[in-house]
Amino acid sequence: MLIRPAFATLLLATLVLAGCAARPLVLGSPSPSPTDGAACAQPGAASDAVAVSGELGASPVVTAQGPFDVDRVERTVLIEGDGQPVLAGDLVDVTITMLNATSGDRAPGTADARVLLREGAAQPGLLATILCSTPGSRVVGVVPAEDAFGTVGQPELAIGPDDDLVLVVDVLARLPLQADGAPVALPDGFPGLGLEFDADGRPTVTIPAVDPPTELLSAPVLEGSGPLVGAGDEFLIQFQGLNWRTGEVFDETWGDVPRSLLAVLPGVDAAIVGRAVGSRVVVIVPPDEGFGAAGSPSWGIAGTDTVVYVVDILATAPPPA
Template identity: 35%
Template sequence: MPSRLTTTLTAAAAAGALVLAGCAEETASEPASSLTGVEVTGDAGAEPTVEVDAPLELSRTESSVVSEGDGDEIAESDLVTVQAVIVNGTTGETLTSTWENDPVGLDLSAQDLFPAFKTQIPGKTVGSRLVIGSTPADAYGETGNEQLGVGAEDPVLFVVDLVAAPDVLESAQGEEVQPEEDLPEVQWQEDAPAEITIPDGVDAPEETVTQQLVRGEGPEVEEGQTIKVTYTGVLYKNGEVFDSSFNNPAASSVDFPIGVGQVIKGWDDGLVGQPVGSRVLLVVPPADGYGEQGRGEQITGSDTLVFVVDILAAY
């Protein structure tokens, strides 16, 4: 399995990693909002200015909508891309912002996403700007985030723009592509690892081969995005399956950052630029795979790897 690094906003996020929370509706029995001392100014689509009457005291995680977008309503299991400003609720200091870079992708179904975001973003609409006040427990937890400047007892304020909610496909969708000769043959199986047959008498290639089997109709995968995929990997020397996302009982799809050196080079080189919805065959020599050290007992330093990857979403 390609090496994986969760770059979305999680409870164990490093500095610069963000996690979001959504808005909690108040009822007559709930206390008044603690966000009345927060002022957010700035045009939609541009980095906001945040002023806080600190210290911000929160007994619960809550949020309010600064401006409501006219996009689709976000569901609990959606992918979302966001821009966000993080403020220390105790000091009122702005700690970091994503606005200098591309929007950050979040998988709202991820178990390690900040609890505040998992409960608060669903129900909001794409294009909205939210102010989210999170208790310490619902953000960086009991350890805080020293590098970012969040103490264990600091509430955290997030000002979040919900940029998009990309669709997630169930499998590859698009036009079938006739592969080149002398490549491994793929028989796709729904909800099971693909059957990959290695051609007889054909030596493994010396350079990575990328072959579309289905040309997707979605946007092209960009360097630095996270992709949601299903995949199966086999050894070229004998066709033995060494890994498949379909062997995960919890979910058949997995998420990887792409184009940033967090997966094997064969994936970075072969999947960046592919349209979402594509099914891609990758034949990866050791130099673009796990190198001379191999991986575990099954993959040696001389093994060429074969992957079939369905790109379900990019965010």
């Protein structure tokens, strides 16, 4: 699993709630999104009073002429990017810097994050700050406590109970939610898995009533044209894992959000490294390159079980320092 600096880990577990939503997230379904000024969070005296310098995507210098006490999310665009605004339901790559709007204290560090712009996937104040931005933008959001940490606060991030927030968000890119490569046929001799994909890319896999192969096998069903995943890279993926013996799904990201990882299983990692972003890969993993002799009892995987993964490779980058 990806190991992040402590600040990023804490922020991603609090501001960004992906994987911890009260209800399942449905990716790719139609969702109205703000396209006009009336639907977007508007500037205010507080957000206009925040000055930011430094390169986009790097840790900025922030000067906030506070303290601030706001009753709505105020949003000011400091750098205007290009292209179409990000929409509700999009997945975006951002950097986030946070200050206490009451005391002016800054939370340690700047976090890189991938945020799903859907209610329940991130705090309302963060969503309101990001929505309506174009990739390449830097925006300031001043967020009331009820749209952030509320009456609990977050002492580890220098946020007390009922403290408002200042968020500086660099919106770097809109990310895909499924692989977009060119279709290719599975090679001759590849086990006869039944594969179907819905509009969001979620697979339905039918396991044939035969013994699984004893060696690691992988093949693309979509061939991407993006950068290649290098050894040691962090990769962003959608995936579904099934037990060959039972045909049951034991883990997946469809219906939740893609995951940024440094490793999955040895066999899956071997199939991902060297593949191009945009690819969809089917991997059949024998026990010695999967969960090993211990299996995974919590997922119903025995030490002799072969597993099947369908993986969409969405992005790749060198691991964080």
